[in-house]
Amino acid sequence: MKMKMMVCPPSFTVRVGDEVTLPCENVIDGQQRCENTTWFFVGSGNRSAVELIKLGQIGENAKSKSDRLSVTENCSLVIKKVTVEDVGRYSCRQYKQKEGQQQAPDSPVHLSVIIMIEHKDADEVTLTCFVLKYEQFCGLTVKWLYEGKDVDKDNKDMKTSQSVCSATVSFLDSHFSYKSKSNLKCEVTDGYSGKVQLFTFSPQSLFLSP
Structure with missing residues (x-):
């Protein structure tokens, strides 16, 4: 069958x-x-x-x-x-x-929709990128890139983790300037179509309809 x-x-x-x-x-x-x-x-x-x-x-x-x-x-x-x-x-x-x-x-x-949030705890900064979607199947893969490469490659000062439809990256604020943050991109891959999208880091609030 x-x-x-x-x-x-x-x-x-x-x-x-x-x-x-x-x-x-x-x-x-x-x-x-x-x-x-x-x-x-x-x-x-x-x-x-x-x-x-x-x-x-x-x-x-x-x-x-x-x-x-x-x-x-x-x-x-x-x-x-x-x-x-x-x-x-x-x-x-x-x-x-x-x-x-x-x-x-x-x-x-x-x-x-993709949402990016920045959280600061003492000198450590954590950036979260997550996707809200309609259904759980046809999954999306989310990960952080730094200068076009996975952040866990050649970036010992960064810690990263992934879960369903989200990814985080943490680092000491003193190690990275605002310009460095602009080199961080959130990569979203559609597991069904294979479509890959890159979103430059930019913290957001949750827009709600009036």
């Missing part, structure tokens, strides 16, 4: 506060204002879907996000100033214009 492989939808990882464009892979050509397109959202830990975009217009339950949401000419979903509350599964659904029936299977996409 053959094991069925788990297929993961496309995944995007961005910083908190960034802008992201999520593609609609099943879009019907010829739409004037995405009048056949509806975008659904299911947040992490929540199984009820919310209509963000309903037939090209901002959904009734997404009014609080209306200043951050829009659709492009090809009906991709644009989210500005991404927050931790935007982490989740997005689905683009196409409807026939007259019949109101679903035209094709949903086109799903996952959105994750």
